[in-house]
Amino acid sequence: MSILYDEGQQAIATESRRVLEARVSKDELLPLLEASGEYHTAFWETAKEQGWTALALPEAYGGLDLGLAELGLIAHQAGRTLSGAPFLTSSFGAAKAIERYGSDAQKTRWLPGLASGEIIGAVAFAEGANALPAAPKLTFTDDRIDGTATGVAGGLAADIAIVFANGPGMPVLAIAELAGVARTAIASFDNSRLFADLGFTGTPAEALVTGSAARDAALHILALQAVVTAHEQTGGAEALMEVARDYALTRRAFGQLIGGFQSVKHRIAELYGLVELARANCIHAAARAETPEFILAAAAARLSATEAYDTAARDCVQVHGGIGVTWEAGLHLHMRRARSLALEQGNSLFWEDILVDRLTGEAA
Amino acid sequence: MSNLDAYRSKAAAWLESVRPTFGKCARKGLSEADDLALGRRYQKAKFDAGYAGINWPTEYGGQGLTHLEKVTFEAEEMKHGFPNAYFGISLGMPVPILMQFGEDKDFVRERVLKALQGEEIWCQLFSEPAGGSDLAGLRTRAETDGNGWKLNGQKVWTSWAQYSDYGVIVARTDPNVPKHKGLTYFWVDMKAPGVTVRPIKLAGGDSHVNEVFFDDVKIGDDHRMSPVGGGFAVAMATLMIERYVATDSGGFGPHLDLFIDLAKATDFGGKPAIEDSRIRQQIARNYAMRSGLDAITARAMLMMQAGMTPGPEGSLNKLVSVRSRQKLSELAIDLQGSSGFAYDAHGFVKDNWTNSWINAPTGRIAGGADEMLLNTIAEKILGLPQDHRPDKGVPFNQIPA
Numbered sequence: 001m002s003i004l005y006d007e008g009q010q011a012i013a014t015e016s017r018r019v020l021e022a023r024v025s026k027d028e029l030l031p032l033l034e035a036s037g038e039y040h041t042a043f044w045e046t047a048k049e050q051g052w053t054a055l056a057l058p059e060a061y062g063g064l065d066l067g068l069a070e071l072g073l074i075a076h077q078a079g080r081t082l083s084g085a086p087f088l089t090s091s092f093g094a095a096k097a098i099e100r101y102g103s104d105a106q107k108t109r110w111l112p113g114l115a116s117g118e119i120i121g122a123v124a125f126a127e128g129a130n131a132l133p134a135a136p137k138l139t140f141t142d143d144r145i146d147g148t149a150t151g152v153a154g155g156l157a158a159d160i161a162i163v164f165a166n167g168p169g170m171p172v173l174a175i176a177e178l179a180g181v182a183r184t185a186i187a188s189f190d191n192s193r194l195f196a197d198l199g200f201t202g203t204p205a206e207a208l209v210t211g212s213a214a215r216d217a218a219l220h221i222l223a224l225q226a227v228v229t230a231h232e233q234t235g236g237a238e239a240l241m242e243v244a245r246d247y248a249l250t251r252r253a254f255g256q257l258i259g260g261f262q263s264v265k266h267r268i269a270e271l272y273g274l275v276e277l278a279r280a281n282c283i284h285a286a287a288r289a290e291t292p293e294f295i296l297a298a299a300a301a302r303l304s305a306t307e308a309y310d311t312a313a314r315d316c317v318q319v320h321g322g323i324g325v326t327w328e329a330g331l332h333l334h335m336r337r338a339r340s341l342a343l344e345q346g347n348s349l350f351w352e353d354i355l356v357d358r359l360t361g362e363a364a
Numbered sequence: 365m366s367n368l369d370a371y372r373s374k375a376a377a378w379l380e381s382v383r384p385t386f387g388k389c390a391r392k393g394l395s396e397a398d399d400l401a402l403g404r405r406y407q408k409a410k411f412d413a414g415y416a417g418i419n420w421p422t423e424y425g426g427q428g429l430t431h432l433e434k435v436t437f438e439a440e441e442m443k444h445g446f447p448n449a450y451f452g453i454s455l456g457m458p459v460p461i462l463m464q465f466g467e468d469k470d471f472v473r474e475r476v477l478k479a480l481q482g483e484e485i486w487c488q489l490f491s492e493p494a495g496g497s498d499l500a501g502l503r504t505r506a507e508t509d510g511n512g513w514k515l516n517g518q519k520v521w522t523s524w525a526q527y528s529d530y531g532v533i534v535a536r537t538d539p540n541v542p543k544h545k546g547l548t549y550f551w552v553d554m555k556a557p558g559v560t561v562r563p564i565k566l567a568g569g570d571s572h573v574n575e576v577f578f579d580d581v582k583i584g585d586d587h588r589m590s591p592v593g594g595g596f597a598v599a600m601a602t603l604m605i606e607r608y609v610a611t612d613s614g615g616f617g618p619h620l621d622l623f624i625d626l627a628k629a630t631d632f633g634g635k636p637a638i639e640d641s642r643i644r645q646q647i648a649r650n651y652a653m654r655s656g657l658d659a660i661t662a663r664a665m666l667m668m669q670a671g672m673t674p675g676p677e678g679s680l681n682k683l684v685s686v687r688s689r690q691k692l693s694e695l696a697i698d699l700q701g702s703s704g705f706a707y708d709a710h711g712f713v714k715d716n717w718t719n720s721w722i723n724a725p726t727g728r729i730a731g732g733a734d735e736m737l738l739n740t741i742a743e744k745i746l747g748l749p750q751d752h753r754p755d756k757g758v759p760f761n762q763i764p765a
Contacts, residue, residue: 004666248748256749257749260751262738262739265746266735269745270738272745273684276680278656280656283659283663297655300651300652301652304652307652352644353644355647356647359651360638
C-alpha cells in the first residue's frame with residue numbers, strides 16, 4: 001500500500017471536502033453543545049448518502065472494499081469541518097470487529113446495516129483511564145453481559161456495542177445488542193459525541209473472541225479506530241492552523257498585520273510542523289494496516305495527532321485574542337473536540353505505553 | 365527485492381568490508397592530521413568503489429544515479445563513524461555549485477574529480493561577523509583591479525577552511541545599491557597570498573570552523589560565478605541545497621535505539637530506568653516525531669521517483685530533529701546521574717550523548733537558524749508577512765551600522 005495518494009484517493013478528499021463545507025456550518029453545531037442526546041443529522045445523512053459508512057467494509061456485505069487510507073481521508077475532512085456525530089469511527093470499529101472475528105451468521109446479520117448506516121455501532125472497552133483494562137469489570141457469563149461501560153462515544157444512539165469483558169477465567173471480546181440497556185447520558189463539554197454510560201444487566205451477547213487472543217483483537221480494533229480518529233484530529237488541527245493564519249493576515253495592531261510579528265508567525269509556523277508530522281504519521285499508519293508494525297504506526301499517528309490538535313486549539317485561540325474566546329466565534333468547538341477526541345480510543349498515556357512496549361520488546 | 369533494496373544491501377556489504385580500515389575503531393586515538401589522511405583514503409576508496417558523487421553526472425566522475433541512491437547510501441554509511449566530515453561541506457554545496465555555475469568546463473572537471481577523490485577540499489565563505497542570518501548584510505569587498513578583482517574583508521564560521529584548497533565566496537561589489545543587489549559570487553584559491561585562516565575553538569573543544577581574512581587578495585574575472593551584482597541568487601541556490609540535504613530524523617545525533625539501550629542498562633531505584641514512565645514518555649514522543657519525519661522523507665523520495673516535486677514539508681527536518689536531539693541528549697546525560705560527568709572531546713555525535721548534546725546548538729544555527737527556518741515556513745509556505753525590515757530598499761552604504 002503506497003503512502004502516495006493516487007488519483008482516486010485525491011478525488012475522495014476533494015469531493016468529501018466540497019460536500020462537507022457545503023452542508024456543515026458552525027451555526028448548526030453550536031446549539032448542539034447545549035443539547036443532550038442530539039447530533040448533527042445532516043452530517044450523518046451525508047455520510048450515508050455518500051457511502052462513507054460503507055467505504056472500508058467488504059463488498060460481500062454491502063461495502064465498497066476500500067481501506068483505512070480512504071476512510072482516513074474522509075475523517076480528515078470531517079475533522080476540518082467538525083464532524084456532527086461520532087458514528088463514522090464508532091460504527092467502523094464495531095463493523096471491523098465483526099468482519100475480522102465474527103461468524104458468517106454474525107456478519108450477515110450486522111454488516112449490511114452498518115454499511116448502509118441504518119445500524120449504528122459503538123466500541124465500549126474503556127474503564128476510566130484504562131482504554132483496554134487488564135481485568136475488565138464488565139462480566140460475560142452464559143452469553144450475558146453485566147456491569148457498566150463508561151463514557152461510550154455514540155452510546156446514546158448505538159444499536160450494538162463491541163465490549164471487552166471478563167469471561168469465565170478468560171477475557172472475551174463480544175457483541176451486545178443495546179436494546180435493553182440502561183443508557184445514562186453524560187452532560188459533556190462536547191455533547192454531540194453522545195457520550196453515555198451503558199448499564200448492562202443480563203444483556204444478551206455473543207462472543208467474538210475468547211481467551212488470550214481477545215485482548216490482541218480488542219487492541220487491533222482500538223488501533224484501527226485510533227488511526228481514523230488521528231486523521232480527524234489532523235484535519236481539525238490543519239483547519240485551526242489556517243484559521244489562525246487567515247486571522248493574522250487580517251487583524252492589525254501597532255500599525256501592521258499581526259502576522260508580521262515573529263511571536264505570532266512563528267507560533268503558526270510551529271503548528272504547520274505539528275500538522276505535517278501528524279499527517280505523515282497518519283498516512284504511514286493507514287498504509288501499514290495489515291502489517292506487523294501496524295500497532296506501532298497507529299500509536300505514533302495517534303500521539304502526534306493529539307499533540308497537533310490540542311496545540312492548534314490552544315494557539316489558534318491565543319492568536320485571536322479576545323474574539324477567540326467568544327461563544328459566537330466558535331473556536332471553542334474545535335477546542336472541545338480536540339479534548340473529546342484525545343480521550344476517545346484511549347488517551348496519550350495509553351498509546352505511549354503501547355508504543356514503548358513494542359519498541360522495547362516488552363509486548364509480543 | 366526492489367532495485368533500491370538491492371542497491372542498499374550491496375552498499376551495506378561494501379561499507380561493512382571497509383569498516384575495519386576506516387570505521388570508528390580505526391580512528392580511535394588518531395591525531396586530526398592522521399584522521400584527515402585516513403579520511404582522504406576513505407574518500408578515494410569510495411570513489412574507486414563507485415560510491416562518490418552518486419547522483420552526479422558521469423562526465424564529472426559521478427555515478428549518474430538519483431537522489432534516492434545517494435540518500436540510501438548515506439543512511440547506511442552513517443552507522444559506522446567513517447572520517448567523512450571533512451568532505452561534507454565540500455561535496456555538499458561548493459562543488460555542486462561549481463558544476464552548475466562554473467564557466468571553464470575543463471577546469472571544473474579537474475576540480476570535481478580531485479574533490480571526489482579526496483585530494484582537494486572546498487569551503488563555503490558566506491557568514492561574516494556582521495552578517496549570519498542576514499547574509500546579504502555582508503561587508504567583504506571585491507573591487508575591480510585591472511582585469512580582475514581584489515578581495516578585502518573577513519569571513520567567519522567557515523567549516524574546514526584550514527584544510528581547504530578552494531572556496532566559494534560572496535562579496536560586495538557595489539555598496540551604492542540595496543544590499544541584495546550589490547553582491548557577486550566568486551571562487552577563490554585558499555592558498556593565494558593574502559588569505560589567512562585562523563581556527564575557532566568551539567564549545568565542544570574541536571576547531572572545525574575558522575575565521576578567514578582577505579587582505580588584497582587578487583583574483584581574475586574568470587573566478588566570477590555570477591553576473592556582477594547577481595551573487596545573491598547563486599548564494600540562495602547554495603543554501604537551498606544545504607537545507608534540502610538534511611534528512612536525518614535523529615537530528616545528526618544518536619539513534620533512538622541507543623537511548624532505549626541506555627535506559628535498559630541504567631539502574632534507577634533498583635529497577636531498569638526503562639520501566640520509569642517519564643523515560644518511556646520521552647521515548648514515545650521521540651519515536652512519534654522521528655517516524656513522522658521519516659514518513660515525510662519516504663513520501664518525498666517516492667514523489668521524486670515518480671518525477672514529482674516533493675512538498676515543502678521537507679523543510680521541517682532540520683528544525684524539528686535537531687531541537688529534539690538536544691533535549692533527548694540532555695535527558696540521556698541526566699539518566700546517567702553521577703556516571704554522567706564523563707566527556708571525550710573526540711567522541712562521536714552519533715553514538716555519544718554528551719558529544720551530541722554539546723554540539724547540538726551548532727546544528728540549530730548552521731545552515732539556517734531555527735528562527736530563519738520558521739520565517740521561511742511562515743512566509744513562503746503560509747503566506748504570512750515578512751518581518752519589518754528598516755534596511756529594505758536602502759542603498760547598502762546608507763544603512764546605519
